[in-house]
Amino acid sequence: MAYSDKVVDHYNNPRNVGSFGKETPGVGTGLVGAPECGDVMKLQIRVNLETGVIEDAKFKTFGCGSAIASSSLATEWLKGKTIDEAAKIKNTDIVNELKLPPVKIHCSVLAEDAIKAALADYKEKHASVPSGAASK
Amino acid sequence: MFANNEIGTIQDVAAIGKLAKEKGIIFHTDATQAVGKIPVDVEAMGIDLLSCTAHLIYGPKGVGALYVRRKGPRVRIAPMMDGGGHERGMRSGTLPVPLIVGFGKAAEISREVMAEEGARLAKLRDRLQDVILSSVEEAFLNGRPDRRLPQNLNISFAYVEGESVLMGLNKETALSSGSACTSSTLEPSYVIAALGASAELAHSSIRFSLHRFTTAEEVEYVGQRTIEVIKRLREMSPLYELAKEGVDIKTIKWKAD
Numbered sequence: 001m002a003y004s005d006k007v008v009d010h011y012n013n014p015r016n017v018g019s020f021g022k023e024t025p026g027v028g029t030g031l032v033g034a035p036e037c038g039d040v041m042k043l044q045i046r047v048n049l050e051t052g053v054i055e056d057a058k059f060k061t062f063g064c065g066s067a068i069a070s071s072s073l074a075t076e077w078l079k080g081k082t083i084d085e086a087a088k089i090k091n092t093d094i095v096n097e098l099k100l101p102p103v104k105i106h107c108s109v110l111a112e113d114a115i116k117a118a119l120a121d122y123k124e125k126h127a128s129v130p131s132g133a134a135s136k
Numbered sequence: 137m138f139a140n141n142e143i144g145t146i147q148d149v150a151a152i153g154k155l156a157k158e159k160g161i162i163f164h165t166d167a168t169q170a171v172g173k174i175p176v177d178v179e180a181m182g183i184d185l186l187s188c189t190a191h192l193i194y195g196p197k198g199v200g201a202l203y204v205r206r207k208g209p210r211v212r213i214a215p216m217m218d219g220g221g222h223e224r225g226m227r228s229g230t231l232p233v234p235l236i237v238g239f240g241k242a243a244e245i246s247r248e249v250m251a252e253e254g255a256r257l258a259k260l261r262d263r264l265q266d267v268i269l270s271s272v273e274e275a276f277l278n279g280r281p282d283r284r285l286p287q288n289l290n291i292s293f294a295y296v297e298g299e300s301v302l303m304g305l306n307k308e309t310a311l312s313s314g315s316a317c318t319s320s321t322l323e324p325s326y327v328i329a330a331l332g333a334s335a336e337l338a339h340s341s342i343r344f345s346l347h348r349f350t351t352a353e354e355v356e357y358v359g360q361r362t363i364e365v366i367k368r369l370r371e372m373s374p375l376y377e378l379a380k381e382g383v384d385i386k387t388i389k390w391k392a393d
Contacts, residue, residue, distance in 0.1 A: 011300070011303055019377065034390030035385060036339075036390075038324060039297070040374050041374070060372055060374040061372060061373070062373045062374055062376075065303040067300075
């Protein structure tokens with residue numbers, strides 16, 4: 001199977017691999033997929049509690065190169081977005097950016113699910129904090 | 137299968153042949169992986185029909201052979217195609233002479249070098265196995281250790297997915313995460329799954345195939361590269377992280393996509 005240059009680049013130089021410490025404030029975590037399906041993504045966001053802006057994002061992925069690239073790309077895109085803006089990232093954006101073939105579309109779907117799960121987890125844990133462009 | 141294409145396990149074909157004979161059953165074996173690699177004897181093993189292919193013994197692609205027993209018992213098969221009645225009516229169509237000659241020559245060479253080559257490949261394979269299994273924790277040998285094709289090595293690496301391992305090694309090596317027959321599907325290996333491995337480990341199996349031209353240097357190189365790639369992917373794996381934290385992955389309620 002031929003991989004696009006962008007997928008290869010993310011695979012060889014994944015961005016933002018890692019995890020936040022359990023005590024780090026403003027973190028939301030999404031864990032999606034299943035080992036028996038061959039894909040598991042853990043995606044985390046760290047949100048500035050005053051501005052509602054995602055300042056950092058990290059991931060760890062069990063899966064093929066396209067799954068790794070999809071989650072790596074997602075962490076890049078999440079940084080600097082408000083959580084409302086982040087919720088607008090669509091799997092099709094990831095497909096287009098990475099030129100994923102049809103057989104790998106599910107990797108981008110899983111990345112979108114991971115983003116949504118991380119945002120939901122953040123909102124649940126920080127119900128009292130304003131979301132969206134709360135800075136100004 | 138005489139010998140399995142993914143894990144290299146060699147079946148006790150002689151025992152199956154004997155049993156089939158006792159019960160009056162015609163016995164066919166797919167010996168694609170075995171012919172040219174280990175001794176195959178249709179008389180001693182009670183084989184009535186046997187199929188094999190040229191490209192796995194360094195012959196041309198596009199030609200194979202079907203052995204059909206003529207007596208004791210005489211096996212009659214119905215042709216899949218009708219036509220000019222070539223090959224005693226079993227397979228009509230003009231014969232591709234260059235392919236057949238190439239197959240014949242490849243078989244002749246394989247027969248000459250088989251014993252020596254098998255011993256050499258088994259030694260190299262065992263070395264590759266030792267290099268990897270002695271350095272990588274939770275790596276599991278698939279197949280039966282004492283009844284394997286000499287050129288085959290199949291290992292499952294916990295916490296990493298097979299295709300991502302291949303991607304890390306594909307610049308310099310040609311490996312597979314299943315068999316060529318299933319390389320365009322995303323399904324986990326049904327062979328590994330049938331061994332009773334968890335579905336996750338079936339997604340994590342890599343087949344290393346050695347061949348006539350494999351060198352000791354290449355084995356060392358591939359072994360070290362494999363160790364590096366597995367280490368890198370595990371640092372990226374949420375499953376490895378969970379396992380290190382002492383979480384049993386099987387107890388997590390995964391939401392399948």
